[in-house]
Amino acid sequence: MCYKTGHTVAALGGNRGGEKALQIESAELSLVGHREDNQDRVAVVVGEHAAFVIAVDGMGGHSDGAKAASTAVASLTASFWQHAHPLLDPMGFLHLALGRAHDEVVALGTALPLEQRPRATCAVCLVQQGAAYWAHVGDSRVYQIRNGVVVSRTRDHSHVEQLLRDGLITEAEIKGHPMRNYVECCLGGDPMLTEMSIGRRQPLQKGDLLLTCSDGLWANLEDSEVGLPWRSTASLREILGELCTRAVQASAPYSDNTSAAVLRWLA
Secondary structure, eight states: OOOOOOOOOOOOOOEETTEEOOOEEEEEEEEOTTSSSOOEEEEEEEOSSOEEEEEEEEOTTSTTHHHHHHHHHHHHHHHHHTSOSSOSOHHHHHHHHHHHHHHHHHHHTTTSOGGGSOEEEEEEEEEETTEEEEEEETTOEEEEEETTEEEEEOOOOBHHHHHHHTTSSOGGGSTTOTTTTOBSOOEESSSSOOOOEEOOOEEOOTTOEEEEEOHHHHTTOOHHHHHGGGGSSSOHHHHHHHHHHHHHHHHTTSOOOEEEEEEEEOO
């Protein structure tokens, strides 16, 4: 039982003011897992000179997580199209886009008690001019994968990640920790601007992959298991389907919604 979308896109060739058009492939997929409904939303938004890869995970313990996720994706997509591409200030754009998405999710719950308001975690990646820029809130992640190896990824805004940074637990202890699902920040809820992490410019090599995903994908997979399948010569959609299915099986019979969007840099 799943809700599934997927596609492969190559940006059309062309030239505008000397700027080379994107050459990419992309795919997206969302599986319901062993939940009753799907509160994840993913998207790949492609322009001629920039692309935006989005994963949002509605928080099921709060009111209407699916609506929070849909609202955040719509807001982020609108922000992307409201700017000329390539963007002159990619990191500034990410900060403003996430701030706007936070405000719009907050607005969904203004009539509700604070603890019941819709919330979501989010991971986004902007690709342009041979580089990637990413940002995240909560425990949705961005991975950069090269030749089947994770060369970089975001670090979660979570209680166990803080314990790890403080040296109080080891990486191996995270999966069994009783507070592994506690996130420190999110979109929505408190009107105060949420904490977010914005990465620096990451140069891309031909064939690099940028993967945004909900925690349903990585929760019971090691980084090596996330990276290795991409050595295959199969299509992005096929590999993504196999990876998400493996993630659901690894968490059975209690798997969460499992969703990801992926982009391959071709040149």
